[in-house]
Amino acid sequence: MITISLPTYDIEIEQGLLNQLNEKIKTIYKYNKLFIITDETVHELYQEKVNQILKEFEVYWIKIKPGEKSKSILVYEETINHLIDLGIKRNHLIIALGGGVVGDLAGFIASSIYRGLPYIQVPTTLLAQVDSSVGGKTGIDTSRGKNLIGAFYNPKYVLIDPNVLETLEPLEYANGIAEMIKCGLIGNKELYLHLKNKKPITKKEIAQAINVKVNVVKIDPFDQKERMYLNFGHTFGHAIEKRHHYEKYKHGQAISYGMLIALELGIQLGITPNYLYDEVKEMFLYYKLINEPLLDKKDYLDLIALDKKNIADKLHFIFIEDIEKPIIKPVRSTDI
Ligand SMILES: NC(=O)c1ccc[n+]([C@@H]2O[C@H](COP(=O)([O-])OP(=O)(O)OC[C@H]3O[C@@H](n4cnc5c(N)ncnc54)[C@H](O)[C@@H]3O)[C@@H](O)[C@H]2O)c1
Missing domain, CATH: 1.20.1090.10 (Dehydroquinate synthase-like - alpha domain)
Incomplete structure (x- = not known):
């Protein structure tokens, strides 16, 4: 396993590491509810596997449409409302499972819902693994351009499993x-x-x-x-x-x-x-x-x-x- 330690969190990289998501979460989180934000494609590919890995937890899935259009104010609000309807509370953990779109949106939601909840990044595209899940930049787009609204907000942990790239186009x-x-x-x-x-x-x-x-x-x-x-x-x-x-x-x-x-x-x-x-x-x-x-x-x-x-x-x-x-x-x- 390769570990890159930043001042407030670790990035861990290993083939098959997704299988250890349960243990990794338990080291940083003591509650039972988990809120996974993902897109429809990643959901289709990984929901079953991730549910099995996280079977000790009460897991809630929030799906967005794949693609940049989901980094919008509309999807931001819809997703936050959905999380609130599902009963998310302060201190609950959000998991961003997906590419950079999911990571940026979920990270920004985590930074702003109830003025900030903990979140972890599980990037599933190569771009998200080498770039968007690292560095704490989160955000959404407006009609005037990309990433014009956002926050610097670090995750509690980043799990990188190169095996998930096998399904990537x-x-x-x-x-x-x-x-x-x-x-x-x-x-x-x-x-x-x-x-x-x-x-x-x-x-x-x-x-x-x-x-x-x-x-x-x-x-x-x-x-x-x-x-x-x-x-x-x-x-x-x-x-x-x-x-x-x-x-x-x-x-x-x-x-x-x-x-x-x-x-x-x-x-x-x-x-x-x-x-x-x-x-x-x-x-x-x-x-x-x-x-x-x-x-x-x-x-x-x-x-x-x-x-x-x-x-x-x-x-x-x-x-x-x-x-x-x-x-x-x-x-x-x-x-x-
Ligand atoms: N925060 C940052 O520092 C930072 C840095 C670079 C880019 N970004 C942002 O990242 C976004 C782009 O990220 P991206 O390239 O990951 O795009 P993306 O999130 O749209 O993912 C690309 C496609 O791959 C699919 N996908 C994801 N994981 C998969 C898997 N394992 N198997 C099969 N399909 C999979 C998705 O459903 C999507 O259709 C942009 O919005 C960009 O602004 C942010």
Whole structure:
């Protein structure tokens, strides 16, 4: 088992760890009722297994529709009302069982219902395992954009079982690989080379990606500076997602195009070495994250100004000087 200890909670990673959910919960929770928030797909796949594992508990399931549309104010309110109708009380435990959508929504519900309940994350997509379940960011979308309402709210525990990824669609799997390539680029050369060499992903690589995130979150929990490195590729990535109404491109695909644009810009400004662009492009093509012809950055410039990561009116951009060497540089739109 790999354990990553954060100041207030542990992340544990092991194949088959879901089978120990019962014991793990008992170490942090003394009541009998559990409230599992999940989506319909994950419910269909794992309800029976999880009910069996948690048979000592009184388990209540709350299902949302799969997909980003569920990270809405409407679903937020409906889910909270449902929890209240089911008799949830202060100190009861919420379990977020699912991908990043479930994790973000359930985490935000946990942060705000009765001014905060304990919750744990059981991420079931690769993206959620390496990214969204780590770092304490929770939230929902509004009609103006993604994640515009939310809170920093840490779970009590994160259980990562790579076995649950066996049921994941290939494109969803690739989505997580995009974030892992990003983590390799900004903070772990061994991970980067592992993915470049197309070797299988195990708990070790999942842990390496998490550690890249954990290391920057530790020094910058509230996203003021270093945590911005995690947004490498995301400035354009978010614009691409938004322009296409979050439908045409998955997050991982959008940030893959975004990372290539950031590498291209870095080369243009004399920051990034040429070789990286070709290597990374080849990886994204291999993992089916991008297609040629690539997207043109000019088509997304107007949306960049809306990105939350911009401070005042300067565009703060993350560049890669080399593998493990990200830098933040303010750029003018005319540089792009
Ligand atoms: N909080 C953060 O720090 C953070 C970081 C990155 C992304 N996010 C958020 O994460 C969300 C995206 O997460 P995602 O990519 O996991 O998407 P998702 O939650 O929509 O899951 C993708 C699909 O996979 C299905 N699925 C989940 N687990 C499965 C399994 N084990 N087997 C088969 N199917 C399964 C889901 O039903 C869904 O259809 C976005 O809303 C994004 O904003 C948050």
